[in-house]
Amino acid sequence: MGIALRPSQALKLWHEVTLDQVHDGQQDLTARQMAILLTVYLEVPPHTVRGLAKQLGVTKPAITRALDTMGAMKLLTRKRDEADKRNVVIQRTVEGALYLERLGDRIVSIAQGLHR
Amino acid sequence: MGIALRPSQALKLWHEVTLDQVHDGQQDLTARQMAILLTVYLEVPPHTVRGLAKQLGVTKPAITRALDTMGAMKLLTRKRDEADKRNVVIQRTVEGALYLERLGDRIVSIAQGLHR
DNA sequence: CGGTACTATATCGGCTCCGAAACGAATTGA
């Protein structure tokens, strides 16, 4: 089980994807922001500020600020939890799903091109 | 030919590696810095500020500053080109090689753990 | 009711990065 990958291939994959990201030049996400985005889209809901802060091992204000930034990019949205109004639930958006879909396809495409 | 990888696996791989990087908490590199570092270590020398700027599609000051930062981390060094003293050649270091070796191993390990 | 605990957010300096422009040093070429 698992994807067979040698270190040199792993680094080459990482290199090309990163290069692609930089070369595009547009707005790129911080490692933290990317971690948050992927967590929201890949792990089971609901997601809260507190939960994300704990999982990433950073402070809650850091999460709030990252949500501000990515919210402005429409990569995700916030909604107050009606059951417990102290909580905020982070939700997915169409734009965010598209963003990650493109990222996934790009990684797959680059992995496909790795030969030896 | 090529590494077989589905989009969901690619995103999961990206997610876990990014999460690992964030969770470590130490200083993480910018996408640009990572792109520079990987280019220097994976592509054939010599590497110059001008060449890196062109390849990444960013300005030369951006390269200079990234080299300052990663130089302070001892991930690479600069040396004046004796043949043409206007040029600066970017060179690899033991620390940089170790850093990337660890990164490669981590990616391999995570890819290994991807099952379905 | 009143206090305590918990949520997320706002605020505060500090740090790093950014692009554009200006700069000094080295090389080239007429």
Added chain:
DNA sequence: TCAATTCGTTTCGGAGCCGATATAGTACCG
């Protein structure tokens, strides 16, 4: 020889993210 070009760096003002701390709103509990 000396003006023009090339190279990397420095400077400048601006923008973003950081952690620590303080704040406002909500829930719980005696």
